[in-house]
Amino acid sequence: MKKIFLLAISLPFLVCAGLADSVQEAGENVVDAARSLVTPDHENYWLNNIRTFRTYPIVYYQQHAEAKSAEVENNVQHAREYPLNVVISANVGQVMVSDEVYTVRTANLGEHYEIADDGKVYNSSSEINLTKGQVITPIGEVKIDGHYYIVFEPERDGRMLLADEKGQILHNIGRYYRGEFLLSRDLASVMPKDLSVVKTSATKQEVSPLEVQFEIKYDGTEDGLLRFTYVDYSNGRRETQLSFSSDQQYLDINGKHIQVISAAEDYIEYMLRN
Numbered sequence: 001m002k003k004i005f006l007l008a009i010s011l012p013f014l015v016c017a018g019l020a021d022s023v024q025e026a027g028e029n030v031v032d033a034a035r036s037l038v039t040p041d042h043e044n045y046w047l048n049n050i051r052t053f054r055t056y057p058i059v060y061y062q063q064h065a066e067a068k069s070a071e072v073e074n075n076v077q078h079a080r081e082y083p084l085n086v087v088i089s090a091n092v093g094q095v096m097v098s099d100e101v102y103t104v105r106t107a108n109l110g111e112h113y114e115i116a117d118d119g120k121v122y123n124s125s126s127e128i129n130l131t132k133g134q135v136i137t138p139i140g141e142v143k144i145d146g147h148y149y150i151v152f153e154p155e156r157d158g159r160m161l162l163a164d165e166k167g168q169i170l171h172n173i174g175r176y177y178r179g180e181f182l183l184s185r186d187l188a189s190v191m192p193k194d195l196s197v198v199k200t201s202a203t204k205q206e207v208s209p210l211e212v213q214f215e216i217k218y219d220g221t222e223d224g225l226l227r228f229t230y231v232d233y234s235n236g237r238r239e240t241q242l243s244f245s246s247d248q249q250y251l252d253i254n255g256k257h258i259q260v261i262s263a264a265e266d267y268i269e270y271m272l273r274n
Contacts, residue, residue, distance in 0.1 A: 139153050
């Protein structure tokens with residue numbers, strides 16, 4: 001009877017102890033899961049060390065990345081323009097006319113912001129130095145006290161700056177926290193006081209090497225025929241032998257209109273026509 005009484009007394013404690021262990025284990029699992037959601041360590045550091053803060057959701061510019069890849073224009077340019085309606089001469093084996101092209105690739109970098117002057121934004125714990133002409137990339141906007149402000153791409157340590165619609169940099173150094181903007185109420189100083197960003201647009205051009213598309217060479221006369229070699233470089237190198245009656249004055253070779261003025265075994269005079 002005494003053993004039963006002791007067992008009855010100890011049973012609730014055993015149950016509670018088991019329940020406590022289960023709760024502790026579940027709590028540890030929740031903490032581990034929460035830790036796996038936390039992004040870089042500096043975020044927690046600043047969240048825990050700024051006593052007065054507030055986070056604001058960032059309305060991201062979703063079209064920014066797509067516009068960069070879409071706004072590219074390729075223009076094919078001809079390297080040499082032959083004079084029209086002017087007598088030209090060529091010897092046997094010499095190129096009469098060729099087409100050399102290059103491609104101008106123009107990438108529109110779109111609108112971006114540049115720092116208008118040398119300056120800095122700083123408070124008791126942080127300092128951001130800025131240089132005139134420095135490109136600073138907007139990633140979205142935040143709404144604070146009913147007003148929208150531009151949020152710029154965070155630096156590697158997560159620090160962020162804000163600017164109003166006029167480009168004036170605000171007196172605050174924010175932090176990037178879990179995809180949101182963490183605003184400290186610790187105001188920063190801005191030097192010079194009117195330090196701002198200016199919106200501008202820019203393009204970048206790249207020019208490809210010259211590429212020969214085709215050549216037309218004079219091969220002389222034979223058996224009352226005018227002979228030419230057409231060399232096509234568009235897919236490797238391929239030669240085609242062409243011949244025309246020596247009585248034929250106007251020739252059309254790959255879109256080039258040629259008027260024969262005079263032709264001999266080793267020499268030809270001609271004009272390029274429209």
